[in-house]
Amino acid sequence: MFSILAAKAGSSKDNKTGSWCSVKKPKFLQKNCIGCGLCKLVCPEACIEGKEKNTYCPDYDYCKGCGLCAYICPKKDIEMVPATEEK
């Protein structure tokens, strides 16, 4: 008898780890963004996308609310807000 042992490649996409975000989530204000891309680089989930200034935003399906993006932002253009707040 066996139970779950293996997963096919790419299965981590099916696992919406954004559901773990239970306290705070980042809110991207998109006002003073200079497009440095530090938030995208530092994100451990690699779930932040964006190219130009004021275009960056996370994929909340995978964001666990660690807050590293808000911490690193040189313009304080990312706020941590209650996870229950409307996106």
Place this chain on the structure above:
Amino acid sequence: MKKFLEGSQAVARAVKLAKPGVISAYPITPQTHIVEGLAQFVADGELKSEFVNVESEHSAASVVLGAEASGVRSFTATSSQGLILMSEVLFNIAGMRLPVMLVCANRALSAPINIWNDHQDSITLRDSGWIQFYAENHQEAVDFILQGYRIGENPKIMLPVMVCIDGYILTHGMEVVDIPSQEQVDKFLPPYNPPYKLDVDNPLSLGLLGDPAVYMETRYAIQETLNDVLKLIPQVSSEFESIFGRRTLRLVETYKTDDAEIILVAMGSVAGTIKDVIDEERSKGKKVGLLKIVTYRPFPKEEVFSILKQASQVGVIEKAVSLGSDGPLYTEISALFSGEKGSPQISGFVAGLGGRDITKKTIQTVIELVKEKKASCIFMDLNRELLWEEFRV
């Protein structure tokens, strides 16, 4: 072909016949001669196998885990401190359902450091999900390895196997042993073909996170599979007999238990000494017998119960102790008779720790003691002069 061999060399030859693709081990007494022999076979070109030298037993176990995960039959051997250093990986190997073969040359655990035989090392790993066989002699060691591969690699089983052989007594003792031919082994043991493996052309993740929603099922699946192993062992053993002409792997072996009033229980090489004592006791008219536990994990509860229930007294002799409780084998056997009417009186004896000889006199004393008041944990052959008994609360 019958040969006069050291136990470690017999084991090395059995492993060579199973043709593992990867061997990894770290030297430790008294296991060393096993992988020394295998390293020689590889160096001489007699065995086409990747022999991976590593910096610790933890790494050796990790190497064989990786080899099995990629679909390659593997082998490792260790003892004592090496086995418990491996322990983290050993639980992973069982949890990932990888049929690694490990030979444990049983040795005491530190401290104090001691290189001699007892069973504390492998008994400590009893809860890891590994199948455990305890060999009495060289022939059993050889046969258990071949049958162990066959059982562990069964696609419905996929569990690792630990063949436990007494350090020095078997690893360094010389005995006549029948080493099978390659043709016989090839007929018995097909190439390893796992139902799943790491393969770049068909990517797969193994060893995943198991959160509270899935973890319990993985443990239940191992528990049920080990119950299946109890059914599979007699089948594999009789197939082995049809090719090799002998039946060695059993759940339990009985020696003169049919009419026995006193039955001793033991595992491993000490069974030989006990059989000699039983012969002497029988010649004096005393009805004594032996139940040898061959398969300790999975534990053959039904067989042990049905054999012991006819006895008046049972003496469990074991080379391990759960400090602060009793001997683990004694505890398990006692539990079988909990609440049963007409149960035998069961006493537990801890003997031979750290290589202290278990002599005929030791066994004779046990036979006398089992007739007295029930006792759960008697340490045999103590030298009380070595104890600072004034330090008692």
